[in-house]
Amino acid sequence: MTLDQIDRVVRQANPVPDLSALEPFDASVLDQQRRTEMQTHDRVIVDDEGDEPKRGRNLLIGIAAAAAIIIGALLLLPPLTSDAPVADQPSTTSAVETATAFVEAYKVNFDIDRAFGYLAADAEGVGLIEEERLLARLLQAIGNKTTVISCDELSASPTGSLVSCSFAYHSLRSDEMGMGPYGGGSYELTVLDQKITSVEEKFPPNFFSNPNGFSEQIWVPFAVWIGATYPEDGVIMYADWPNVHSWATTEQSITLWEQRSREYVEVVLQRRADAVDVATSFIEAFFGFDVDLAATYLAPDADLTNFERDGASWQMNNRLMQAWGWKVFLESCEATGAEVIAVSCPFAIHTLHSDEMDLEPFGDNTFDIAVEEGQIVSAAWQLAHMTNGFNTQVWRPFTQWMAQNHPEDGPVMFTDWPMANNEAVTEESIALWEQRSREYADFVGG
16 A cells, blocks of 8 residues: 555545644644643643633644554555465474374383374274283383384375384383393384374384393393292293293283392392302402312303413413412402303403512403303403503513523423413423513512
8 A cells, every 4th residue: 555545544534624724833832732741631722812722733733643653553564465364374293293202102101091192093003002001001010111212204105104213121120230221122103194093113023022132131031030930920920931922911910020020130139249259259269379269169161261271271371370470459340141140350460470570560451250050151351461561561571581591491481482472381381480480570670
């Protein structure tokens, strides 16, 4: 609308009186008005030359002010068009948001009623709501905890958007045992018009079939323990006992799953404490050079090949370490696992009589010991000789001293002389190792 059009509209709404009919306007009177307080009723202006009120001027001023307001308002309005104004579109929830909300309600919070609110009436891939409520209660009973990693839209079509939600989980109170979380799980969901029309657990179909470690670390050891300790409960807790491929979801089974899973945590933690004691006792006996006592902690078929060198038994190798003057400084051991307990013990050592050379113990070494049913089934060490300073501070200086002072002993003491990278383990070499290592310590220590 142009200004001329606006002016005509205003004039038609409020006709302007004939200005010639009004008496001359005194500007000093308007100035006086501006300085006085504004009132809401009509002001009466008294002419200096008489007592007759003059309302005409005020009426003109009021009309002019009203016209200015109307014109200003019209100028602020958008241009008139023949189209009706378009209302703002309501905000919508994306397919990814819908899928995420469903999985969080379904698996994270176990709010089955809320989860079913995201499902279409004919949604596929979920059981009856009563069945899902029972399953949710069972998962809560065994301390299941799920974390949604991400939800991503894979494709979109007229039949709906395909969204994949990956997740990791704790189950059977694995977090209380310091194990997990276990990944590799995902849901694929089809979302149409903010409703989920299908739910598919892609991988794993069940917690215990995922090759992420859960089965061998948690599920199977727990089932073995149930079979050995509470075989009568297995029929109630599992739908296919004794195959233990799936759990039973009944009121009685839920009660047992919670009771036994809590008890199993205590059993595992005690197993670990016992395993640490066994591993520590073995190490102390081994480096106390009491091989007979050390052997009492071993299972009959224990694997100690890591302690065997140059075809010699671990007992013979233990004698060589005694000749070298091994002194072990064991740090705090940590245990993991449920059935076979893995014990890791960091340690530092003095060897080749390095303590007599005023050197610090050489660290960053580790004993790795596996304990099952109270016995050691394997033992090994990881030595950091090449990185912790032993090679440069002790081994190489010693072999150079040997080459200069006792080269004739080299072929007896080493399997690869003159490279001198590997020691020989024989009755003759053990005697020479003890003799020459002590001489070298005296030489360095002055």
